[in-house]
Amino acid sequence: MALLTIKSAQWDLVKLRGWTENWLQDQLLAVPGVAETEVTGGLKREIRVNLDQKALAKYNLTLAGVLKRLREENVEMFAGRVITGRKEFITRTVGEFTNLEEIRSVVLAKKGQAQVLVRDIAEVTDAHEEVRVITRLNGQPCVELSVLKQSDANTVEVAKAVKQRIKQLQPVLPKEVELGMIENQADYIESALAGVRSTDILAAVLVVIVTYFFFGTWWQVLVMLLALLVTLILNFGLMKLANFSLNIFSLGGLVIAIGVLFSNTVVVVENATRWRAVQRNLEEKECTIRATEEVGIAITAATLTFLALFLPFLLVPGLVSLLFKELILVIAGIFLLSLLVAVSVTPLLTAKLMPKTSSLRKELSRFERFFNRAPDNYGRGLRFLISKRWLVFFGFALVLIVSGFLFPRLGSEFLPLMDDGRIMIKVKLPTGVSVWETDKILNQLEEIIEGDKLVDIYFTLVGGKVWGLYTYEIANEGEIDIQLVPRNKRNISTKKYIEQLRPKVAKIQVPGGNAMVMQMKVKGIRKLGEADIEVKIRGQEIEQLFNLAKQTAEKVNDLPELTNVYVSLDMTKPEYQVRIDRTKAADLGISVEDASTFLKSLISGAVVTKFREGNEYYSLRVLIPETDIISREDVENLIVEAGRNGYIRLSDISRVVMATGPVEIIREDQVKQVLVRMDAAGVSIGQALKKLQTALAKIKIPPGYEITFGGQAQMMREMKNTILGILIFAFLFSFIVLAVQFNSFKLPGLILGSVPFCASGMAYLLLFTGLPLGAPVIIGILVVIAALANDGVLLLTFIGQLEQTKSFMPEEAAIKAGMLGLRPIVMTTVPVIIGFIPLLLNLGGGGEMLQPMAAAAIGGLVFEIVVALFLLPCLYVTFTKTRREVKNANSNS
Numbered sequence: 001m002a003l004l005t006i007k008s009a010q011w012d013l014v015k016l017r018g019w020t021e022n023w024l025q026d027q028l029l030a031v032p033g034v035a036e037t038e039v040t041g042g043l044k045r046e047i048r049v050n051l052d053q054k055a056l057a058k059y060n061l062t063l064a065g066v067l068k069r070l071r072e073e074n075v076e077m078f079a080g081r082v083i084t085g086r087k088e089f090i091t092r093t094v095g096e097f098t099n100l101e102e103i104r105s106v107v108l109a110k111k112g113q114a115q116v117l118v119r120d121i122a123e124v125t126d127a128h129e130e131v132r133v134i135t136r137l138n139g140q141p142c143v144e145l146s147v148l149k150q151s152d153a154n155t156v157e158v159a160k161a162v163k164q165r166i167k168q169l170q171p172v173l174p175k176e177v178e179l180g181m182i183e184n185q186a187d188y189i190e191s192a193l194a195g196v197r198s199t200d201i202l203a204a205v206l207v208v209i210v211t212y213f214f215f216g217t218w219w220q221v222l223v224m225l226l227a228l229l230v231t232l233i234l235n236f237g238l239m240k241l242a243n244f245s246l247n248i249f250s251l252g253g254l255v256i257a258i259g260v261l262f263s264n265t266v267v268v269v270e271n272a273t274r275w276r277a278v279q280r281n282l283e284e285k286e287c288t289i290r291a292t293e294e295v296g297i298a299i300t301a302a303t304l305t306f307l308a309l310f311l312p313f314l315l316v317p318g319l320v321s322l323l324f325k326e327l328i329l330v331i332a333g334i335f336l337l338s339l340l341v342a343v344s345v346t347p348l349l350t351a352k353l354m355p356k357t358s359s360l361r362k363e364l365s366r367f368e369r370f371f372n373r374a375p376d377n378y379g380r381g382l383r384f385l386i387s388k389r390w391l392v393f394f395g396f397a398l399v400l401i402v403s404g405f406l407f408p409r410l411g412s413e414f415l416p417l418m419d420d421g422r423i424m425i426k427v428k429l430p431t432g433v434s435v436w437e438t439d440k441i442l443n444q445l446e447e448i449i450e451g452d453k454l455v456d457i458y459f460t461l462v463g464g465k466v467w468g469l470y471t472y473e474i475a476n477e478g479e480i481d482i483q484l485v486p487r488n489k490r491n492i493s494t495k496k497y498i499e500q501l502r503p504k505v506a507k508i509q510v511p512g513g514n515a516m517v518m519q520m521k522v523k524g525i526r527k528l529g530e531a532d533i534e535v536k537i538r539g540q541e542i543e544q545l546f547n548l549a550k551q552t553a554e555k556v557n558d559l560p561e562l563t564n565v566y567v568s569l570d571m572t573k574p575e576y577q578v579r580i581d582r583t584k585a586a587d588l589g590i591s592v593e594d595a596s597t598f599l600k601s602l603i604s605g606a607v608v609t610k611f612r613e614g615n616e617y618y619s620l621r622v623l624i625p626e627t628d629i630i631s632r633e634d635v636e637n638l639i640v641e642a643g644r645n646g647y648i649r650l651s652d653i654s655r656v657v658m659a660t661g662p663v664e665i666i667r668e669d670q671v672k673q674v675l676v677r678m679d680a681a682g683v684s685i686g687q688a689l690k691k692l693q694t695a696l697a698k699i700k701i702p703p704g705y706e707i708t709f710g711g712q713a714q715m716m717r718e719m720k721n722t723i724l725g726i727l728i729f730a731f732l733f734s735f736i737v738l739a740v741q742f743n744s745f746k747l748p749g750l751i752l753g754s755v756p757f758c759a760s761g762m763a764y765l766l767l768f769t770g771l772p773l774g775a776p777v778i779i780g781i782l783v784v785i786a787a788l789a790n791d792g793v794l795l796l797t798f799i800g801q802l803e804q805t806k807s808f809m810p811e812e813a814a815i816k817a818g819m820l821g822l823r824p825i826v827m828t829t830v831p832v833i834i835g836f837i838p839l840l841l842n843l844g845g846g847g848e849m850l851q852p853m854a855a856a857a858i859g860g861l862v863f864e865i866v867v868a869l870f871l872l873p874c875l876y877v878t879f880t881k882t883r884r885e886v887k888n889a890n891s892n893s
Helices: 013-029 053-058 061-071 102-105 157-172 185-216 220-239 249-278 282-312 319-323 325-343 345-353 366-387 389-410 435-449 494-506 542-556 584-587 592-603 630-637 685-696 714-740 746-753 755-769 779-804 810-841 848-892
Strands: 004-009 034-042 045-051 075-084 085-093 107-111 114-117 122-128 134-137 143-149 177-184 422-428 455-468 470-484 514-519 533-539 562-567 571-582 606-613 617-623 640-643 647-649 653-663 665-666 672-679 706-711
Touching: 004 134, 004 157, 004 542, 013 034, 013 045, 013 143, 013 157, 034 102, 034 134, 034 157, 034 455, 034 470, 045 053, 045 061, 045 102, 061 107, 061 592, 061 606, 061 617, 075 810, 102 107, 134 435, 143 157, 157 177, 177 455, 177 470, 185 220, 185 249, 185 810, 220 249, 220 325, 249 282, 249 325, 249 345, 249 810, 282 325, 282 345, 282 714, 282 779, 319 325, 319 714, 325 345, 366 389, 366 848, 389 714, 389 755, 422 435, 422 494, 435 455, 435 470, 435 494, 470 755, 494 514, 514 562, 533 542, 533 685, 533 714, 542 562, 542 672, 542 685, 562 685, 571 592, 571 630, 584 592, 584 779, 592 617, 592 640, 592 706, 630 653, 672 685, 685 714, 706 714, 714 746, 714 779, 746 779, 746 848, 755 848, 779 810, 779 848, 810 848
Parallel strands: 045 617
Antiparallel strands: 004 143, 004 177, 034 143, 045 122, 075 085, 107 114, 134 455, 422 470, 422 514, 455 470, 533 672, 533 706, 562 672, 571 653, 606 617, 640 647, 665 672
């Protein structure tokens, strides 16, 4: 949730880590909502007893005896209670070590009158644990403190509480210590929310302006604004009851709803205005009531149709449904509220704010005059197109076919990355490389970004790997986490910066390893993996898996669309294997277990007891100094106890040979697997995956082995299944609602059959904006289907009424209905398009995840207007005439 750094120019790293663990960590753990903390880097204090093996042999001391004496001499024990008169005294043996000199003075053995002390066979030092992880901030050594929140806690609230606690601690912090925060998820969240929030406001302003152009009077716009305000207030109350938080998805739902929720209010206000203009003898109240009653059933049906399209999100399982659940529920809540407001609050406001008959404006605005002329011009055009409707069908079919060829070029991904400036340079060296060699490479990489004005801070982790919430010690790996300056202070995107950084990093020589530049992944979604694409090679034999992994990596390295390629399994891990000669060992009374335990105690060290200083305890470790064991010969020359036979060298009972072995064996569903990880370069993940699949098809897979894909590739496969299920249910539910409304199967079929032509607009705009297909696009698709269903219902209802009431022929009914529906169709669809534009442009930042949705919605809605006004009338006339011709033919026969 938050990463703190602790630096000091005066304190050493031992004291700095000790202060962090013993004081600062406790202060932050007390903050409400904090689950735990993790300290990384610095040097962890411990007391070391560095043995001299020759001295042990000289005084004929055993390692077990030394450990036993140190343990025995560091004891503090409750002895009991002594009652003296009216008082009770606690009796306690105070025998813990209080300083290093007491440890050095422990008597290990007696040789006559002489005593053998610890100082005679070892050097006792106040030192630190072996260095396994190194951390730096902007090139300076530091200690990192990770703060993790409770699972049910709000990230922003907990982060604010942590920052507030740090602010409260400032007066009591040591002057030598400097605290910094290298990552705070709340900052990213608040920045994204601020961007989407500004997008909401801009969308609302644009929609209001467009609405004013349509209506031409401020009183109508005021009714719209007040209705919007009431709806939003009620919606926030509903969100509070549902325990929803303000996040990108819930605010994204508001962006969608702002444009669409006007439709119900627009219909009521427009109809009331029309009634007032025609029925001037009626009072404003009566006009409003009758106008609302006239359109009440229609807007209710339209709202139910819209909700039916989004209902599948709550029924189809999958990560897509989980991610967009709040967005969908926010949209559903707003639409239900907008319907209630449209039939209750809006009529009230309209009646109160509508001017008297004498005050009604006589002159029409230029925009209104245009719309008064538009139906006639549109009617003439539609009449011509209906007469040449096969030409219309050919034109739309051509557009659809071309878009079908464009869709594969769009590329695909699961979720877009945020332009948050979070970049990682990941270094992976061959297994067995020491942490100091890894540090040399990372030092060179730090020089590349040092002084870059676009870089705010950078944090270096050497010898570690962050996985999930924790840092694991891996000597041959490291990373530099870069945070660019805020988006409004740089003229380059995160993606572009990575493209510029990669060639610079490529110049650094990484012997046998990789230095990879990538954007840091979205946190909280573990299935996304460590890379864009993970090739999972599964089977039983490790050697065969490794060979297949090497072949895969070779194929991938030849593809320019893929970069940052590395294999999870390294068969070159160097080992010193101590092979015991059981016969020789048995002759000397040494078992394999005895030899193994002895070696571990000497090399890794044995923590025999704890050294207390104040209220803190530190490990007391007995071992051979690392500087005395630096080669295979040093291991062979280790002195091993042989019981009554004294001491022997390890080489007397064993052979120490160099060998290699696997670092780790990964299993999934109990089956061994090796991962080959890679990132897309210059193309979308979907396009890179297609190239990869083509290349891997040339590899011969032995029986019993298989290749599957993980990372975003796996998520995209699951996403396709989820989206397919959502679309099937959406079409089914909307078809049922429309069939009930029309009491017909033909008309719903005509409306929903036109959806692919609207989808063509999505392809064109996505290609123009360079945005790939992804999970958010499904929301845009459903918005377009909902708009087409609403407009189709309006148009076909008008046609049916004209045919029934005025006995119009299908052609005349379609033309007249199109002229009547032109204004409401445009008035309800254009504001939705305008509302999505700020989200597409992402002017405030933070809306990258919803940009594909906005592009798909805008492109589809533009085509939806054309489909509703031109294709649907032609389809209706064609299918109606065909049906009548069939009926006439049957009656004549």
